[in-house]
Amino acid sequence: MFKVPDHQVAGHQAGGGKLGPLVDDSGHFYKPLQSDQRGSQELAFYRAFSTDTRIPDHIRKFFPVFHGTKLLEASDGSGLSPHLALEDIVSSRINPCILDAKIGARTWYPQAAEDYLQRCLKKDRETASLELGFRISGLQVHGNKETGVWKPDRTVIQRGSVDETKLTLRKFVSSNPSTDSDIKPDCCFASTVYGGPNGILAQLLVLKSWFEEQTIYHFYSCSVMMVYDKESLLQGKKQGAQIKLVDFAHVIDGKGVIDHNFLGGLCSLIRMISEIVTGPST
């Protein structure tokens, strides 16, 4: 009944006796509660957020629905253990294309312990985060028959330079995604996936407006997931592209200040996607 998800592009993965999330056929995604502070912090966030009346509906839809916790046999065989029961964002998609972008130049919060801070800072400097304000943590794209599914190495992707990251964002909406640098991404889904009144760019702009105002939460080390279904797209179906925020183990109280770290990174991502939608396709 419970199985390892087919389409995970970032985060800890189950399989091979490791601890990771599970899914079932009811459309739920079960994320094991990390045993340290992170688990309790993520659970506390979901509990507070799901009943927080200050969150408008048009923003709430960008967050996975929370269905409480559930005791499940952990994927690493360690026995019954608590899992967050969440909305499975990709279950309804046949050929889901997914991109996970961890937002913010800084993944650590001001009050963080010194060793944690230095570890995060090192990774922010080694990856694209510091320079770009975000890093792509992973992605998969359903290409054409020749290219198949393109799921590049995560450690390479997250260290991408400015130009490489821009190229990856193009490949995400192309029918010919490939690591081969001779193949120029055709960006043939850019206008339908990124563009349009309900496209990813429009959704990111709505999210941005909220981040310019809200001083409730600061989202450190949190990702924007972008999902679209290649199959629906080719058949001209209505099920459009979607963004969802995920990973809330490092959310802290905003204390009356906007989340300038998240907002800055989000604006950087918006600028790059906007360039793809409106700019020349070179």
Next chain:
Amino acid sequence: MFKVPDHQVAGHQAGGGKLGPLVDDSGHFYKPLQSDQRGSQELAFYRAFSTDTRIPDHIRKFFPVFHGTKLLEASDGSGLSPHLALEDIVSSRINPCILDAKIGARTWYPQAAEDYLQRCLKKDRETASLELGFRISGLQVHGNKETGVWKPDRTVIQRGSVDETKLTLRKFVSSNPSTDSDIKPDCCFASTVYGGPNGILAQLLVLKSWFEEQTIYHFYSCSVMMVYDKESLLQGKKQGAQIKLVDFAHVIDGKGVIDHNFLGGLCSLIRMISEIVTGPST
């Protein structure tokens, strides 16, 4: 002919045999070129920026006019030395009220040397920068006859908590500014200085729009100066409040990415000022 400026709230100050900027009665402000890399970097910025045709006029006006360099007797008595000749932003004001806000949670750039980075990081953590996305580097306010000029200790101001910084931003537009915590700032100039179609908030929003787009420069450790003249205000004169960007010793090439660090901090400042203009005066 050359003298120490009357109204400096941040940065190195001349006087007492120290090196600092000078002014003359022609409306020029002479900033000594720092002898290390910072001096040459700031000069390079002014030279590049003043001839950069990509900068629209409505943005250029937020930068001091650059009049080249001039050899002057340095204020520390060390003899003739090169100075940047800039527009003196406060010379035309009788009783100038000035606030200097250093923008960005991070004052160091990704390529910075390790010791410089650690020194800046330490200061960003000790001051309000990391938490607020900016820190007030200094200010002076012309109060009423009883309070006189309020020019609080810079080291105290820049370490202000969220609430203290919000309070300082209120005091900047009050007729009764004071360090005394029993005196509640009256915010009686908030609507004319911060608000209105040409007020500081409107100017900051224009600047923000540019930062959402521009990928030319990254402004590290740069300040937004806000200036208004108490005298003109009381007499109902037209000379309104003004913002200017200052301090460009750490400007680097944007390399196709927006300045998400500056933009995030700017949005945080905008949010706080907006709260003063539109919110309850408590």
